[in-house]
Amino acid sequence: xxxxxxxxxxxxxxxxxxxxxxxxxxxxxxxxxxxxxxxxxxxxxxxxxxxxxxxxxxxxxxxxxxxxxxxxxxxxxxxxxxxxxxxxxxxxxxxxxxxxxxxxxxxxxxx
Amino acid sequence: xxxxxxxxxxxxxxxxxxxxxxxxxxxxxxxxxxxxxxxxxxxxxxxxxxxxxxxxxxxxxxxxxxxxxxxxxxxxxxxxxxxxxxxxxxxxxxxxxxxxxxxxxxxxxxx
DNA sequence: TAATTACATTGCAATATTACGATGAATGAA
DNA sequence: TTCATTCATCGTAATATTGCAATGTAATTA
Numbered sequence: 206x207x208x209x210x211x212x213x214x215x216x217x218x219x220x221x222x223x224x225x226x227x228x229x230x231x232x233x234x235x236x237x238x239x240x241x242x243x244x245x246x247x248x249x250x251x252x253x254x255x256x257x258x259x260x261x262x263x264x265x266x267x268x269x270x271x272x273x274x275x276x277x278x279x280x281x282x283x284x285x286x287x288x289x290x291x292x293x294x295x296x297x298x299x300x301x302x303x304x305x306x307x308x309x310x311x312x313x314x315x316x
Numbered sequence: 317x318x319x320x321x322x323x324x325x326x327x328x329x330x331x332x333x334x335x336x337x338x339x340x341x342x343x344x345x346x347x348x349x350x351x352x353x354x355x356x357x358x359x360x361x362x363x364x365x366x367x368x369x370x371x372x373x374x375x376x377x378x379x380x381x382x383x384x385x386x387x388x389x390x391x392x393x394x395x396x397x398x399x400x401x402x403x404x405x406x407x408x409x410x411x412x413x414x415x416x417x418x419x420x421x422x423x424x425x426x427x
Numbered sequence: 428t429a430a431t432t433a434c435a436t437t438g439c440a441a442t443a444t445t446a447c448g449a450t451g452a453a454t455g456a457a
Numbered sequence: 458t459t460c461a462t463t464c465a466t467c468g469t470a471a472t473a474t475t476g477c478a479a480t481g482t483a484a485t486t487a
Contacts, residue, residue, distance in 0.1 A: 207442030318472030
């Protein structure tokens with residue numbers, strides 16, 4: 206079918222999945238890593254940095270903006286993109302909370 | 317096209333994206349969270365837990381196994397699934413390293 | 428052996444994603 | 458005003474994902 210049955214899952218599960226989806230394409234990871242390094246940049250910089258078409262980068266940036274990880278402000282003719290600090294912290298906590306849930310079983314009888 | 321141009325990106329970028337993809341569906345998140353809580357379980361337990369068909373769960377489990385996050389060992393008629401401790405640690409470090417890269421700009425002149 | 432249980436795999440339909448050319452909108456420069 | 462720059466959006470083609478019924482496989486039980 207291709208239609209995810211989100212109603213079967215908790216809000217937390219859906220939220221983790223939604224944010225993970227933002228990270229699930231290397232172009233978006235590359236954009237995020239570039240923003241982390243450079244602090245702010247414009248669409249055409251990213252077109253230079255990666256080898257994708259401008260329309261494609263714009264589409265990826267929109268997804269990152271929709272999730273809230275990235276912010277963009279109009280700066281004359283260009284748009285300044287950067288990491289949304291508050292959301293970044295939130296995402297970090299959400300994933301860390303999950304990562305820390307694992308406590309290896311005392312006996313190794315599971316697998 | 318629908319075909320990700322992985323050759324444009326670094327190994328690290330592709331690896332983060334690949335692992336994030338494993339987390340990008342709420343059913344797989346639910347499976348992982350359940351395994352974290354319960355330590356080990358079988359396919360049919362998950363079918364009860366979530367409302368998806370057995371074939372669908374099996375498919376999600378296969379993806380998690382392919383990535384390495386989950387291990388499965390045959391236990392008579394059933395298969396015991398559990399978190400792969402080594403891979404879990406690796407994934408945790410990979411994501412934490414990324415999360416910690418962010419240092420908010422001294423001046424808020426970006427966005 | 429025959430039936431049962433637990434999963435995996437196959438095949439398919441519905442939908443989502445990826446990529447990009449073409450085009451549109453807005454700003455600034457000549 | 459006209460042109461160039463920057464980016465968003467639209468439309469479309471190629472491919473990927475999701476979900477499940479049907480079927481296959483292997484081990485256990487009667």
